[in-house]
Amino acid sequence: MNSRRIGLRRAPLRKQLNGSNIITNMRVFCFGLKHTRARYAGEVTMVDRWFGFFMEKVDELGLLRDTLILFTADHGHYLNYPGDGGLIGKPLSYRGERFPMYQSLVNIPLIVRMPDGVSAGERRKGIVQPADTMPTILDFLGIDIPEHCHGQSFLPLLLGKPQQRRKFAFSGAYNNITHVSNAQWSYGCWEKHRPPVLFDLTNDPLQTKNVLEQKEDVAAMLHGELIEFLQSIGAPEEKIERYQRYLPFV
Template sequence: MNILVIAVDTLRWDHLAHNRAKPVKTPNLDRFAERATLFERCIVNSFPTVPHRMDCFTGRVCFPNWDWEQLPKQLPTLTETLRDAGYFTAVVADTTNFISANITRGAHEIHRTLLPPADMPDPKTMPFPVPPEHIRQRGAQRQKHAAEQAHFRRESDWWVAKTMTRAAEWLQDNAKRDKWFLWVDTFEVHELWHTPQYYVDKYDPGYTGLDYDFPNYGYTDIYSETELRHLWAHYAAEVTLTDRWIGHLLDQVDVMGLWDDTMLVVTSDHGMYIGEHNRTGKHTVLGEADPWPLYEEVTHVPMMVWAPGLGAEGKRIAALAQPADLAPTILDAARVAAPPMDGRSWLPLIAGERKRNWDVVYSAKHWGPNARLTICPTWVTATTEQWTAILAQEKHEAELYDIQADPGQRNNLAQRYPDIEPELRKDFARFMRSQGAAEEYIARYE
């Protein structure tokens, strides 16, 4: 069994066309969805980018103890475990921050495709398309990305194109190996939302206003309705561009006939608010002055799994899933013994041998006494099959939503059903204690 994982940064579940929630064109992911098993309720554990990948590579729910930081040496990685079992392991990525955090420890090869040119312009010289105060942290991150991409002329220059092309080449170079694992990771859907203009025109043709292509990581009162739609059009354009180049890699799998002996997973780390809940961005940038809730637009991520031989083409599974389940699922499919992990394999769910793995999934950014990334604290979200709760804490009242009747999470039912959120908060404290979290961290919820 060979294994190929495609991870896409900031890809919202409801922006894949086969989920029919948003009018976005994703023909290649749609055709993969026809083959794969779709986990319809995959909910993020650790947030954001690097902590999420810690969960994926270790099978642990990391946010109770670890922040955006170097992967602790005591946590064995998926790449180490597979390497020790005889797999050849590799990473192809234009997402570099998780590589720098040593999350890919154990990989035989790491191919970085984000390589800014030597003559990259000074970010400070890049023009602002909108007032800088309308961009996250006055545009510093946007200008850096704009400078990195200033040389783009053809679609093949974009990072996702380079990453998927390099991954397709890697398959050609390594397909004859006895067994291999390849993690392909693209940052492309993450802002700056910069694509060839013809992709934007698919979603907002004829727009003539301010060209918003980077969210303010704040509230939506700065935007007009047409400006907010144009911001969304840039995001939708990124999704369609990324889908096109994922299609290039899927075509390589087709041409080489790899489906019969290759497990293939497509997933993402989190979503993004683009007007929902009066916000744009995925988290606050004001630290403890304004922690943000993690609603479904951020926590609900795609998880599509093809595992040959299970006869589950196009199957949809409504049971809760979480990123920490990915590593034990891969090791189960590879018939490799797993080190201690929090996650549980999905193979019994896919085979119909089990109805559910979890009654509740918790989502949060680490906010304990050892927090390192302090600009983006979040409230804790508890997700069950029926409910999502934003857990009460000092300075924040409980929120409770019936996710089946109210998927947009607009009608807070915490007062109508006063027993549900407190019970979930008690369970969260038990979970945190079982993970060895700091008592002063846990005390906020008791």
């Protein structure tokens, strides 16, 4: 099934459909959605099974005592569940319409097994980004982290030690959308094409209401954090300038 926003209102022949055809179309859609979700669940089951085989082999080789294992992904996936914005797959645009990055896309799994099972079963609170993976591995191996590295080691977090933690997570797709979030706010903006969006995750976890107009101060703060982040990683000046001109209240 192609990645797209789902809905009968987008059917090309919607003006020609009578009641019975609408019911038939809905049945086809429901079957396709059920099939897509089942296939995705099957893939998850397959990964789980083969990762189990991998862990068994690591144990068989006697490596679990001194091996750090990280399980993660590069992005989430929409399956038209509540909070997915009516989307399937990972679309950021469709036929000229551009979509925010909902939490089910930007929140990704991170499961860590410490050597010899240290801290097994515990959860850690904090914001970790994919760019933090490499410096964490280097830190674990006792290798100096390069100064130009964009990420930071979260090994202290795993060990339960004090650490200066990230305040926000930054996500995006090149030349499409940039996303800033923490536990309370989800802010998305584009270099052009459409106005930004702001969701209050505390009161609206499914991201159904854009509160940008009511919370312009929050949007301005998050946009400022985005500018600082782009500057810190050495983003091209022209890109930073485009974002600096983006909002009238920044």
